[in-house]
Structures are given as structure tokens and as C-alpha cells.
Amino acid sequence: MSALQESWGAASPDPRPAWRSGRPRRSAPAAAPADLVLWTADPGWAGPVRAAGEAAGLTAAVAETPDASEVSAGSAGVLIVDLDHSPAGDADSALQAALRLVERLPGLPTVLVVEEESVAVYRGALRHGLRHVVRREEGPDAVLQAARAARRSQGPEKGAAEPKPAAVWAVCGAQGGVGRTTLATNLAVALSRRGRRTALLDLNAGLGVAHVFLDLQPRRPVSELLSDLPRLDGDLLEEYMPRHDSGVRLLPAPLGADLGGFVTAEHVDRIVTVARERFEDLVLDLPAGFPAFAEPALRRATALLVVAAPDLAGLSAAQLALAGAAGGPADRARTRLVLRHAERRHGLTAKDVEAALRTPVWAHLPWDGRATTPALNRGVPSVLARPRSRYAAAVARVVALLDKERR
Numbered sequence: 001m002s003a004l005q006e007s008w009g010a011a012s013p014d015p016r017p018a019w020r021s022g023r024p025r026r027s028a029p030a031a032a033p034a035d036l037v038l039w040t041a042d043p044g045w046a047g048p049v050r051a052a053g054e055a056a057g058l059t060a061a062v063a064e065t066p067d068a069s070e071v072s073a074g075s076a077g078v079l080i081v082d083l084d085h086s087p088a089g090d091a092d093s094a095l096q097a098a099l100r101l102v103e104r105l106p107g108l109p110t111v112l113v114v115e116e117e118s119v120a121v122y123r124g125a126l127r128h129g130l131r132h133v134v135r136r137e138e139g140p141d142a143v144l145q146a147a148r149a150a151r152r153s154q155g156p157e158k159g160a161a162e163p164k165p166a167a168v169w170a171v172c173g174a175q176g177g178v179g180r181t182t183l184a185t186n187l188a189v190a191l192s193r194r195g196r197r198t199a200l201l202d203l204n205a206g207l208g209v210a211h212v213f214l215d216l217q218p219r220r221p222v223s224e225l226l227s228d229l230p231r232l233d234g235d236l237l238e239e240y241m242p243r244h245d246s247g248v249r250l251l252p253a254p255l256g257a258d259l260g261g262f263v264t265a266e267h268v269d270r271i272v273t274v275a276r277e278r279f280e281d282l283v284l285d286l287p288a289g290f291p292a293f294a295e296p297a298l299r300r301a302t303a304l305l306v307v308a309a310p311d312l313a314g315l316s317a318a319q320l321a322l323a324g325a326a327g328g329p330a331d332r333a334r335t336r337l338v339l340r341h342a343e344r345r346h347g348l349t350a351k352d353v354e355a356a357l358r359t360p361v362w363a364h365l366p367w368d369g370r371a372t373t374p375a376l377n378r379g380v381p382s383v384l385a386r387p388r389s390r391y392a393a394a395v396a397r398v399v400a401l402l403d404k405e406r407r
Helices: 043-055 091-104 119-127 136-153 180-192 222-226 234-239 265-278 292-300 312-325 329-334 350-357 369-378 390-405
Strands: 034-039 060-063 076-082 110-114 133-135 167-172 198-202 249-251 281-285 303-308 335-340 361-365
Touching (some): 043 076, 043 136, 110 136, 136 234, 167 292, 180 281, 312 335, 312 350, 335 350
Parallel strands (some): 034 060, 034 076, 167 281, 167 303, 198 249, 303 335
């Protein structure tokens, strides 16, 4: 049994229950449960979702009756309701039918899939304790991620292993313009493409641009999240995190120069704590220097990636950054120097930098304007836009190094 299957409970004795082979029957299902039950009248949408679930080791079935009579207590791990293509009729009728089903089967983890988000859907869902809503355009992977979240919200399965907190990779430096956000966004996408649940937190309060690098728009004003810390959990956090096509979830920085002083260490500590329980890899894009509110992020980092440029100004900034990141023996052991533009024609050599800073260069990021500049202008990370570029290859090497850092 795979680790993913274990997170859903024991596998059924027959991994292909009778009611999920061929055309779904309209009578009561066989006793063997399905991990996913898709309540939909659209086989074209159900097929890719079922395939994605089966690729992850999950059994899947389709319910087609207007009242989902196929679904009973114990027959489904998670119910996925296709509101806009439901056997129950239009979206309003489907929502009401889904809410009646939830009342009939209390405690059934449920995900709502919609063409477009609406206040009416959210209000009706939240009144009945349904917090997992996914847009169709986000694709099968987003549906599976929401299904896992819905399952976890019902409490851990008996015998399930306690999930490990995410590895935290803090990308930092003492000066602007050295490519911290470029590295952070590409690193997050590269980790996600390896199948790891990955989040990118833009902590450049008031001035963050990670959403521009990924061509994403904030789902809700992050300033609202900062004032709602007492009830913050993984589900609420994801409501503020748009999903990139690569699978990365981004928490954009609160925008507006006036918000820079509003972010506190308490905010950052709570957000990072919740995100670590939600994801497998957490990439932090930290502001230049080390403001006091960033201290919890530095403290929780698995590794501190200090990005520096090989010139005199860069060396001075790097000295400050290394001193700021390495607050003690433990911090120094976690600090990694990442040198951007390591070629001689672009400034000092790597050996010059190592000699001046008395710190080994852990990774190199080459100057590759043909890969990074067009990608930035298009809002597409270089690892996707130019996967064979020198910069993408350098990011792949950083990912390989991070694998060695995992505990």
C-alpha cells in the first residue's frame, strides 16, 4: 500500500469495486468503498479526474442519479460535487441537493467544483461546514489536493502516519536586485514539478512581486488574513493562495507601502507554522536585509539561501547578509551562499568571493538574460519557459542540493 493510500485509510479488498467498472449502475453500490466519488453528468470531466486519482493509487467511482442515491455511509472516502454539470440540474439545484446529501450523511468529506466562484456558493457551503471549493479550470490535481484537505479535516485515519512538517527554504540577501524573487519562484515551481506539495510565501510586505513573476492575481486581500490570525488554519490559508499551473500555491505579499509596517513577527510565525503543516516544501521570498518581522521565518528555515552578486557592493551586502542570517552556530550551519553571475567577465570570480567572505559558495546562478528577462516579462518562470537554459539547469542543481539538506 502506498503512503498516499495509507493517508486515506486501508485499501478495499477489491481495488476495482463493481460499481466503478463500465457504466455506473443506478442501484446501491457494492460494499467496497471508493476513495473518490464524482457526482457529475460530465464524463469528459470525470475521466481525467479519475485517471489522476488512479495514478495516485486511489479508487474512483461516478454517481449519476439526481439525488446521488449511490452514495451511502461508508461508500465514499470523499464526495466531489460537480455543481455546474450535476445530474441534479443547474448549479443552484445541485448545491441544494449536495447540502441535503451532507445533512443525510454528516461527516462525509465533500469538495465542490465550480465553473466560477460566487458568494452564494460560498455562503451556502460554509453554512453547512463545506470549506473546500475548487474551480474547474484548476484541473484534476487541484481537485485531488482539495479532496486530501477535506479528508484531513475530518481527522487523521486510524493508524495513519503523522505527516512531517514542510522543509522550509528561505531565500534572502542584504541588497535588492540580486535575483532573490527570480530564484524563489523558479525554485518553488521546480520542487512542485517533482510532485511535492509546494507553497511560496512572498514576505516582501508592501513591495512583493512574486505574483507578477507567476502571472497570478491574489484571490483575496492578504491584509484580511493578517487581521484574522486567531482562526487561521490550512483551509483558510489556502483561500488566500492562488494556484499556479505548476501546482505551486502562492501567498502574495500584502500590497501597499503602508502595509510594510503592519506585518509583525506574530503574523509571520503563525502563517509559516500553519503552512508547514499543509505542504511538503515551503519556499520563503524574504525582503532585503533582515527586518524584525522576518525573524520567525529565519528561525524555522531548514536552510538559509543567501543570494549575493560578485562585485564590491555585492560583497559588502553579502557580509551583512551572512552576519544577519548566521545569528549563532546553528544558523551558520544552515546558511548557504548562492552566487549570482559567477563568470569572471561579470565581476569577481567565485574564488575571489570565497576568499573575501571566508565562506564557500554553495551554488552558482549564471547570468542568463535570454532565459530570465523574457520569462519575467511573460510571467512564466524560466524553468518552464526555457527548461534547457543555463539558468534552469542551475535551479535543477539547487534542487538536487536541497534534497541533501532534508532531515
